[in-house]
Amino acid sequence: MPDTVLDQAFFARPALVVARELLGKYLVRSGAGVTMVARIHETEAYIGPHDLACHAAKGHTPRTAVMFGPAGFWYVYFIYGIHWMLNVVTEAEGYPAAVLLRGAGEWHGPARLTKAMSIDRQLNGQPAAVSSGLWIEDRGDAVPRRQIRRTPRIGVDYAGDWAAKPYRFVLSPDRPAASRRQLSGPRGLS
DNA sequence: GCAGTGATCATA
């Protein structure tokens, strides 16, 4: 299967679906004569204006405007005076939702990822497409469901009941299959 | 554990 650049149809779906399906896809950064590729292993869904952890819960502001636009565009914002966060807009135009890319390749943590790939406000509002120098590819290596873990989102304790919802998706390495003996034998002594 | 750092938005 040839590599496929994910298009607007991929992103124009519920954020939870997009967040899950982005695991195992490839984030590609091209610019200044170099290209970087990193397999996505951690995402979070911010599902709409009723989601109190989603920036769009604060309404349509200059900062959140991109999220109200069409799917497949980058929503990049600055936080804590230091860090850039990379999101891709999902859902139908007019419905504000996005997926935060928290980890890819060797990088763990959303700010480390953007720092490594030189992602900043210049990409805010740009399309996730080759033309912007930042896009996502499907390279045909599907992720088995058993490698996907769901947890609550990080750093959103302010969001009340929404903080506990399992909207974070993590691609975990396969554990070696337990042998019959391990399954039926005594637990470890430790 | 907690400081750093500055954009953003509500309040005035």
Add this chain to the structure above:
DNA sequence: ATGATCACTGCC
């Protein structure tokens, strides 16, 4: 104009 807050990281 001012102040609280913040989808984090690195160092104590």
